[in-house]
Amino acid sequence: MARRLTPRGKERRSQLMAFAAERFAENGYHTTSVAEIVEGLGVGKGVFYWYFSSKEELFLEILKDAQQDLRRTQRQAIDGIEDPVERITSGIRASLQWSADHRHYHSLVQFAATEERFAPALRKGQEVAARDAMRHVSDAIAAGAVRDADPALITHGILGITTHLARVFIHDLGKPADEVADAAVAFVLDGVLAADRQPTAA
Amino acid sequence: MARRLTPRGKERRSQLMAFAAERFAENGYHTTSVAEIVEGLGVGKGVFYWYFSSKEELFLEILKDAQQDLRRTQRQAIDGIEDPVERITSGIRASLQWSADHRHYHSLVQFAATEERFAPALRKGQEVAARDAMRHVSDAIAAGAVRDADPALITHGILGITTHLARVFIHDLGKPADEVADAAVAFVLDGVLAADRQPTAA
């Protein structure tokens, strides 16, 4: 698409994306019709196709936006932190907080993975994120702070814990993000740190 | 539905479920039409609606089947094992092996979670699985083998690692299930075991 947009136009576009994201997350992509989206905003169908060339494009745009936003949040969170392990834990905390603040994003991702035409775009963003995280893991291993195992496996173990706990405890059960973050960090560190650990007594 | 089925009928029904599961996983639920399914099997449309009252019912049936099969596999894997920690690790290994043997199931689950009308059925099965696993975690905590934290958090941490590693390394990268299982178990145990652990040296 890419049109010249006045401030008013930008506002409309954002409205459409925000509302559609909510509906997609709630009801699913296919079950949410373009008609439903424009009706929900009380506008005509022409508005939709002025800003997006198709429903598919809208979805991809929402996905891209969310991935960029998460990445920006993570970068800000670890900015200025030197210790690689702290960078990792801060990243985890930031991700979980972001998850709590953008609840519908999870469903969108899950859906995108199930359809051939959305999977590539999704995967691309996730690979970028995984590479970011893996760099810190590798740094931590090099510094002797994390046990010397395949960084890819460690990284994805961390990502797995983080996303799953986000879904179950933040998304579904509504627990506060910081509590879940504490638990996630504890789990990850005790599985990852090479330093000694006190046994919890028998 | 529930019809009286002759052996021939049961065979057809299985064919339909197997083929549909493959197409759903490959292309998505909505993008796979009933017409496509029956054409793929070279039969008429009436066949489909003889065995299933709707496309939706078919999907739920596939989901239920898979969940039952996984659960059966897990039960068999831990049968006769006493030590709760070993039960957990055996469960992890069995799950990952099952994942490798039933690659398309993952996509189905991911999709089911994104649509209001499938989510309940999915969640129900997952809660059963989580409760199963949690019992062993609680046993392990009681035995002093696992550190004394919220069993739900520990359990879901384990499930998160397991499913995520399955998706990335088995599903996407095609690594052998037993290798991934070793890594998953190592990650989980070092994050969970209360017993002493040797530092990996600095």
Place this chain on the structure above:
DNA sequence: GTGACACTAGACCGCGCGGTCAAGACTGGT
């Protein structure tokens, strides 16, 4: 005030979908 263009409305279109149905073929029990 006027022209240029960003923006909006909503009737309309064709397609392909999920689902139906009437007619008949196959199969096994008796």
Place this chain on the structure above:
DNA sequence: ACCAGTCTTGACCGCGCGGTCTAGTGTCAC
């Protein structure tokens, strides 16, 4: 041999979808 009931065929239906298009209206630069 026959019948009851399982199984199969494929033309058909109506609906609702994504997407189009025309006739506008709002807005701002000059």
